[in-house]
Amino acid sequence: MAENQNEGIESQAAKHDELPEDERPAVPEQTTEERGKQLMSVPVRLSNQEVSLVVWENSITVESQSDAKKTKTTKVKGLACQWCDVISVEKSEDSEEEEEEEADTTTFTIHYIEQQKNKALRRKILTLSCTGENFSSVSKAIQDQCQKVPNRPRKLFVLINPIGGNRKGVQIYERKIGPIFKLAGIETTVVTSERARHALEIGETQDFTGYDGIICVSGDGLYQELLEGYTKQLQKANGVNIDDPKAQLVKPTIPFCLIPAGSSNGTVRYTNDGVIDLETSALRVLRGEIHHVNIVTVYEAGRLFGVCGLAFGVGLISDLIKHSDDRRWMKKARYVYSIAAVLLKKRRLYDAEVEYILDADQGTSTAEEGSIQLQKEWTKYDSSGKRHACTAFLVSRLAEIPNLEIKDKAVGLRVKILRKESGSKEAAGDADKAENETSEKEEAATDLYKEGEEKENKIEEGESNRSVESGLVGGSGDGEEHTDKQTDKQDSSGSSKDKTKRNKKEEAAAQGLTRDQELEHFIYLDGEVRRAEGLEFECRLHAGFVPMFGCLTTELRENSA
Numbered sequence: 051m052a053e054n055q056n057e058g059i060e061s062q063a064a065k066h067d068e069l070p071e072d073e074r075p076a077v078p079e080q081t082t083e084e085r086g087k088q089l090m091s092v093p094v095r096l097s098n099q100e101v102s103l104v105v106w107e108n109s110i111t112v113e114s115q116s117d118a119k120k121t122k123t124t125k126v127k128g129l130a131c132q133w134c135d136v137i138s139v140e141k142s143e144d145s146e147e148e149e150e151e152e153a154d155t156t157t158f159t160i161h162y163i164e165q166q167k168n169k170a171l172r173r174k175i176l177t178l179s180c181t182g183e184n185f186s187s188v189s190k191a192i193q194d195q196c197q198k199v200p201n202r203p204r205k206l207f208v209l210i211n212p213i214g215g216n217r218k219g220v221q222i223y224e225r226k227i228g229p230i231f232k233l234a235g236i237e238t239t240v241v242t243s244e245r246a247r248h249a250l251e252i253g254e255t256q257d258f259t260g261y262d263g264i265i266c267v268s269g270d271g272l273y274q275e276l277l278e279g280y281t282k283q284l285q286k287a288n289g290v291n292i293d294d295p296k297a298q299l300v301k302p303t304i305p306f307c308l309i310p311a312g313s314s315n316g317t318v319r320y321t322n323d324g325v326i327d328l329e330t331s332a333l334r335v336l337r338g339e340i341h342h343v344n345i346v347t348v349y350e351a352g353r354l355f356g357v358c359g360l361a362f363g364v365g366l367i368s369d370l371i372k373h374s375d376d377r378r379w380m381k382k383a384r385y386v387y388s389i390a391a392v393l394l395k396k397r398r399l400y401d402a403e404v405e406y407i408l409d410a411d412q413g414t415s416t417a418e419e420g421s422i423q424l425q426k427e428w429t430k431y432d433s434s435g436k437r438h439a440c441t442a443f444l445v446s447r448l449a450e451i452p453n454l455e456i457k458d459k460a461v462g463l464r465v466k467i468l469r470k471e472s473g474s475k476e477a478a479g480d481a482d483k484a485e486n487e488t489s490e491k492e493e494a495a496t497d498l499y500k501e502g503e504e505k506e507n508k509i510e511e512g513e514s515n516r517s518v519e520s521g522l523v524g525g526s527g528d529g530e531e532h533t534d535k536q537t538d539k540q541d542s543s544g545s546s547k548d549k550t551k552r553n554k555k556e557e558a559a560a561q562g563l564t565r566d567q568e569l570e571h572f573i574y575l576d577g578e579v580r581r582a583e584g585l586e587f588e589c590r591l592h593a594g595f596v597p598m599f600g601c602l603t604t605e606l607r608e609n610s611a
């Protein structure tokens with residue numbers, strides 16, 4: 051699904067590149083003020099036209115020779131862009147031959163960035179020629195100005211996930227991304243992750259001193275691991291207790307960037323103005339555009355469970371990812387398959403206690419008229435007896451926490467999953483009428499637990515446990531033993547056929563419940579699932595935590611304004 055979007059944008063952009071000149075986005079006109087002081091102007095040849103290449107403090111333009119003296123540039127088809135959009139200048143390879151043919155002519159190429167109508171960025175070239183002497187001076191001026199672009203990195207640490215998305219991370223980097231960084235003269239250290247959770251180790255141990263950026267060629271998962279590792283490293287170095295939910299965490303100063311080579315690439319969606327496109331993400335690094343994104347820290351039982359850069363969730367969302375993770379061999383198709391399998395066939399519901407804290411600055415939900423009552427305390431969420439299907443905390447805070455009217459305001463969330471103990475009255479009765487959607491399996495399973503409890507009263511304790519357990523795990527040998535015992539009992543009390551059928555159903559249902567209880571421990575964190583020990587979590591939002599190359603979506607920009 052994500053790949054299609056990716057390909058979609060790429061193909062749209064490629065199509066756009068082929069548009070006739072007059073249909074391409076207009077080259078913005080610049081005023082003298084916008085251009086700044088003129089640093090140099092040299093006569094150059096563009097196709098067969100004699101024009102001027104003018105180097106300004108803030109931009110570079112190609113103008114008809116008289117235009118340079120005007121206060122406004124006329125619309126030029128050649129070039130008019132800010133320095134952040136200039137990648138580099140290169141002498142053409144065939145220039146030496148030309149020099150021999152035509153005395154003292156150097157052909158050169160200016161590589162620059164152009165924004166397409168669909169917001170994707172594309173690399174463009176403009177080929178010009180001039181005298182060798184003029185080329186020397188103008189190329190030095192261009193390189194000097196490019197080096198002054200704020201936040202354009204000189205040295206990058208690149209981590210590639212070779213198994214993310216369609217397993218093309220290495221190929222993508224070598225063919226598309228590496229050449230862009232090389233063209234801009236950026237030094238790179240390229241590392242490929244060797245195993246699951248390797249990125250976490252790298253984040254915790256790598257010395258990032260001297261790097262101006264950390265690039266993940268991956269999906270959300272690898273970025274999350276590297277971010278978590280690096281956040282831990284930073285706290286350790288600064289003596290901050292990362293396991294304390296109330297701790298003020300030390301923020302990273304090195305910007306991150308995600309090159310979308312994963313399956314869903316959800317983080318890029320909101321860190322790159324909704325554009326999921328390989329080249330665009332790389333070119334934004336050269337532009338030096340940095341904004342700060344939120345993170346959420348998740349705690350369980352007095353320790354940090356994880357750092358997330360996208361979303362934390364329990365319930366449906368983790369079931370879906372767990373299901374699809376077990377089918378990674380299906381590559382990206384696994385998502386569509388799992389959505390169908392999890393959403394259409396089965397819906398797991400759970401009871402939970404949910405509490406939240408509202409942002410002190412925005413916590414006006416309890417405000418009395420005319421005064422703002424700041425709310426920093428934990429507030430209990432009243433689910434009115436309804437069971438939960440999914441509880442999630444989105445780092446971007448753009449979406450609501452399901453059922454809670456606290457959109458954009460939550461800075462803390464607590465979830466405690468309440469499990470029905472086997473054999474309890476609740477489990478046996480399953481009285482909650484809001485559970486109409488509960489699967490048949492789940493209901494049948496509660497009956498089996500009830501039956502197990504009854505047996506417990508009658509039969510020897512050890513024997514009873516073995517019988518119930520065998521029903522739960524469904525192992526073939528134990529399962530048969532369980533069925534035999536049931537059958538003996540049934541023979542004396544009624545139709546054995548019906549009862550055996552019911553037993554099989556109960557057995558399957560019990561397996562379903564066991565699986566549900568196991569699933570409760572799988573927690574969604576940025577596109578991956580992790581197994582937790584307990585069933586109680588606390589989340590804290592850290593606003594504007596990670597510097598990130600890219601561009602916020604308009605919606606988020608407005609939101610943070």
Ligand SMILES: Nc1ncnc2c1ncn2[C@@H]1O[C@H](COP(=O)(O)OP(=O)(O)OP(=O)(O)O)[C@@H](O)[C@H]1O
Pocket residue numbers: 211212213214215216243244245246247248249268269270271272273275311312313314315316576577578
């Ligand atoms: N060499 C490797 N072998 C096995 N697993 C790896 C390796 N490198 C990274 N991983 C694991 O791959 C997992 C998935 O990574 P990533 O998020 O980059 O891709 P994705 O799941 O396809 O994309 P998305 O998260 O956007 O859906 C991570 O949990 C990471 O630990």
